Amino acid sequence: MSECPTTFFGTVLAVQANFYDVRADRWDDLPPAAEPPETPPGFPLQNPTPFPKRSLLCTRRTRLKKVGQRVVVGDRVRVEEADWPGDRGAISAVLPRETLxxxxxxxxxxxxxxxxxxxxxxxxxxxxxxxxxxxxxxxxxxxxxxxxxxxxxxxxxxxxxxxxxxxxxxxxxxxxxxxxxxxxxxxxxxxxxxxxxxxxxxxxxxxxxxxxxxxxxxxxxxxxxxxxxxxxxxxxxxxxxxxxxxxxxTPGFNQPELDCEPEALMGYFPEIRRARGHCQFSDCRHRDEPDCRVRGDWERYELYLEVLAEAEAVAEARERERQKKGSRYKVKAGRDGQKELEPKLDRDKYRRESRRQQHQSLQDLCAELEDAERQEAREAAELDRPTWG
Ligand SMILES: Nc1nc2c(ncn2[C@@H]2O[C@H](COP(=O)(O)OP(=O)(O)OP(=O)(O)O)[C@@H](O)[C@H]2O)c(=O)[nH]1
Ligand SMILES: [Mg+2]
Ligand SMILES: [Zn+2]
Incomplete structure (x- = not known):
């Protein structure tokens, strides 16, 4: 099958361990391996697969693994070294995602x-x-x-x-x-x-x-x-x-975790989106602001207030955590003029410690700082992209 395309674009339909089931996007690029295998009369295929064959079981190139590029269901990917008879290929690139x-x-x-x-x-x-x-x-x-x-x-x-x-x-x-x-x-x-x-x-x-x-x-x-x-x-x-x-x-779940920003919440209620033009305040939370016209007589208004209070409590807790983290580190100018975070040290405690201990505690603090940064990056990434479930 020399005419088979060895490189194609496709969509990941399923992920099992380190294997990805990738469906080629265009039929007409694909090999004319269109004939189903011959089966003797009277012995129909148990699970006939559609022909021409359109998907391949693929692995992910090591390079993608090294840069931490995940491949998830729905990803549009480039497949190389497609081996149609052997049902194998290698994902070499993931195209930018529209949603995640x-x-x-x-x-x-x-x-x-x-x-x-x-x-x-x-x-x-x-x-x-x-x-x-x-x-x-x-x-x-x-x-x-x-x-x-x-x-x-x-x-x-x-x-x-x-x-x-x-x-x-x-x-x-x-x-x-x-x-x-x-x-x-x-x-x-x-x-x-x-x-x-x-x-x-x-x-x-x-x-x-x-x-x-x-x-x-x-x-x-x-x-x-x-x-x-x-x-x-x-x-x-x-x-x-x-x-x-x-x-x-998708697997069913019974209670979705709401972790949205309080100011974003109103955008998630069609009732508020519909009525927003009537509210004269641009930063109104439609709660107790005088003369707010969104507040009022719609069925889910009480629920909106309830979820708003929850979202505010979560946001406040997050802010407190951020400040606590901030007070443990101070900003100093690095060698190349870049701002760097440096752990604040308790002076008395610091003086009492031996050199070895100092080294040890600095290492701990550095590890802590790295952890905090990683956590922050994770949180930022989470806020940037939609989450579901
Ligand atoms: N009466 C009735 N029963 C239904 C209907 N649709 C599904 N069921 C039944 O509801 C039960 C659960 O159906 P599933 O399709 O497994 O539900 P699911 O939402 O996929 O459940 P999870 O996978 O656990 O999230 C089964 O007993 C179905 O037969 C329907 O239209 N009418
Ligand atoms: Mg189900
Ligand atoms: Zn309002």
């Missing part, structure tokens, strides 16, 4: 599909709101889906849809069991890279199986008093939608 979700790690998603069951487990508006805030904080457009619609009356479904419309969302109600709503959702997701998320047991995997029968994801009965799922899904993988587009199932 942290937990689970997925790159380049442009849709978040938030699935909540109306019953089993019953829909908790507070929990849904927290998921929505978290989803909004990623900056990726959110589509809401109300699942297990067959378990309630049409009137109850409509009530939920109306209520969520007041919040600013346009949910799609579905029933995988009864088979309705799924087509509408398929049309919405076509051409997008979508992360399916939501609490455990709401039917995420069942929905993906309905959209993509080949996915054959495991589903499990919800159980116990809380009607929780069993966290059946444990790793992330992208599946191709028949009409184009990619879909990732």
């Amino acid at each position: 979700l942290d937990r689970p790690p997925v790159a380049n998603a442009d849709r978040l599909l938030l699935v909540f069951a109306i019953e089993q487990p019953s829909l908790d508006p507070n929990q849904l709101s927290r998921f929505l805030i978290k989803a909004e904080s990623t900056g990726i457009p959110v589509q809401l889906c109300l699942s297990k619609g067959d378990l309630v009356s049409e009137a109850e479904r409509q009530d939920w849809c109306d209520r969520l419309a007041d919040w600013g969302y346009a949910p799609i109600a579905i029933s995988v069991e009864a088979g309705w709503g799924v087509d509408e959702l398929r049309t919405k997701l076509s051409g997008h890279t979508t992360i399916v998320s939501g609490p455990s047991g709401v039917g995420k995997s069942s929905l993906i199986n309905a959209l993509i029968p080949e996915a054959q994801l495991r589903v499990a009965r919800v159980s116990g008093k809380l009607q929780r799922g069993r966290h059946t899904t444990r790793h992330v993988e992208l599946f191709e939608l028949p009409g184009g587009g990619l879909l990732a199932d």
Whole structure:
């Protein structure tokens, strides 16, 4: 197969240990190894793979490992030394990411599909709101889906849809069991890279199986008093939608951790985004500022105040920690005029210490400083990019 491309661009669909399943982006570049292997009549393939073959199992070049370049599901990558018959290739570069979700790690998603069951487990508006805030904080457009619609009356479904419309969302109600709503959702997701998320047991995997029968994801009965799922899904993988587009199932979780900045929070409420033009103050938190017109008569206003107070408490704690760290180090001018942090030393204690001890404690402090810097870099990186989950 000399005409096979040995270098191509593709998308990482799954990651298992140090192997990456990479799907080539363009079919027409690919080898005409299009014929399925001959099988004797009467012996159909057990698991027929689609032809022409389009994905390869790849490793990551050592150079990428050395510079700490991670490769995650959804990454667009360059593959070299593609060996099509041997099903091997090597990822040599990762293209810049459009988006990056942290937990689970997925790159380049442009849709978040938030699935909540109306019953089993019953829909908790507070929990849904927290998921929505978290989803909004990623900056990726959110589509809401109300699942297990067959378990309630049409009137109850409509009530939920109306209520969520007041919040600013346009949910799609579905029933995988009864088979309705799924087509509408398929049309919405076509051409997008979508992360399916939501609490455990709401039917995420069942929905993906309905959209993509080949996915054959495991589903499990919800159980116990809380009607929780069993966290059946444990790793992330992208599946191709028949009409184009990619879909990732994710493990369900029940309480998203909210760690957003207080001033960013209002941007995560459609109700506030809608009404912001009416508030005359540019830096208003819409709480007790006199004459604020955003404050008031919408359903989730109390929840907004509650989450705002939480976010402020987290921000204050973070600031206190930063100041504490700051007071342990002083800024001094380095040899090349650059500012450097130097640990402040307790003078009396310092004088009493032997040279060996001094050396030791400085080493400790340096290590501490390095740790603090690493932690700060981690925190900065975390704040810079969206996190989910
Ligand atoms: N009545 C009804 N049950 C459903 C529907 N969709 C899924 N279920 C059931 O809900 C249970 C949980 O479904 P899963 O698809 O495993 O849920 P999940 O969200 O993937 O759960 P985790 O992987 O734990 O996060 C299973 O017993 C499904 O059969 C539906 O439309 N109607
Ligand atoms: Mg699942
Ligand atoms: Zn205001």
